[in-house]
Amino acid sequence: MADYADLSGIVGQMKRAAIDCWMADQGFYPNWGDDQLYAKWGWMLNFYDRPAEDGSGGGDGNGVEDSVAEEFAEIRAVIDSRVSSWLDLPDGSLCGAPRGAANATTALLGGSATSPTVQGGGEIATANDTVHEVVVNNLRGSFRAPFLDKYYTQFSKVAHGLGDACIILEANYAGEQAMWPAARTDVATICDAARAAWAKQAEDASAANGTLALTVVAAVAGAVSGVVTAGAGTVAAVAALGSIATLASSAVAAITAETAVSGGSYLEILESLTSALETLDETLTDQEDALVTMLNGASSTMRGDLASYNLDAFAMGDYPLDDTMTMDRSDTSIVSTNMGRVETALATASTTLGAPPTANPTPRGADVGLGSAGTHDAATDLYEVTARCLELTAGEYVRGHALFDAVVEDYFSADAAARHTVETLRADEALSSELGV
16 A cells, blocks of 8 residues: 655656656667667667666657656656645544543533543532432422522533533544545545556556545544534424534535546546546545534534523523521532532633634645645634633522532621622622623
8 A cells, every 4th residue: 555655756747657667658668778768669669768777767768869857857846736735634633632622521511432521420510410410309498499590490401411512622633644645645545546546557558447545534523423422402402503514524524425436548547646636635625624613513512502602691590688598507518518529620621622723724825725724724713712711600509619618608607798799799790791702
């Protein structure tokens, strides 16, 4: 199998083989006994210098006054025009860090590639369920319903939604990480097939038709579908994200492409090479387009329903501070301790996700795939809105924890200072920070 690391050498060999084929079309073949010359037997012997093995040079007459060096240079230029944009493809390795960050954040939020977020387990889910159990079973008071509505029910939706967004980010980076090593293999295989076809034709042999299945198709489809089977959409509030991921996975998997490099002359094989590389480019473009559709759809869904992805955008219901509350210190300590665990886990998740890559992790020329940006702009937008929603959710949960503790102290202390703290925190909770991205 041709190796992309050897592509520059393969291109040089392509040039020589193409020139050999073109000369054969004119009736000239490497001379028997000295294959550095082309010879044509007729009423007189004609010789031309053959290019070196790397495709350079050649074309000057050897025993004749005319030269075909200009034609050789044109053949080399044509091949360069076909393959130059494919000589510096990314290897996908720079996608590993953002993919890992998204995956680790999903895990911290309680999900994985095989289990739903929050409901699937993890410290956040365990602590959150403990809070719910104690508050429902052991505490009484007007604060209970609005508190549980925001800091249990809605928080569960938010955590799930953010986990799904991270799954979609991971799917993008997994797809890109798988795409480019496969694309490099495909390019090397296509170019080597063209070299072989020209070489066979120059030998006056029948150039075998080489049908190539582009490995990039299976690589990306496998990577994306392996990530987006995460149970996204099991909560109604984030069903749209799950649908987006499923549709994108299906779109990627549905892309099929194969090509053949063959022909009976220099020009026919050149046309076949051109068509094969165009097919590869169309395949890369289609797959990146499917990923961008998924990313943009997720960003649009989140921005259109921020309360399902940002706890700060969900207002806690009002409640009167009355004398009907019933609390026990041991119960409130359990709730506060477990809210602290959630608080810590959210802060860790926010730090783990961090910021998106500052530069495109799959840099390439403007003529390859979706262009020099690829999926980077769409991924950056989703990454930023997810990171910001996670940051705001973590901050809002800290306020909720403080509000719970203040309500408890007001109940047990019943002094003006405790009541003032509750009122201040309730006012802060009602204020939503700007998304800013």
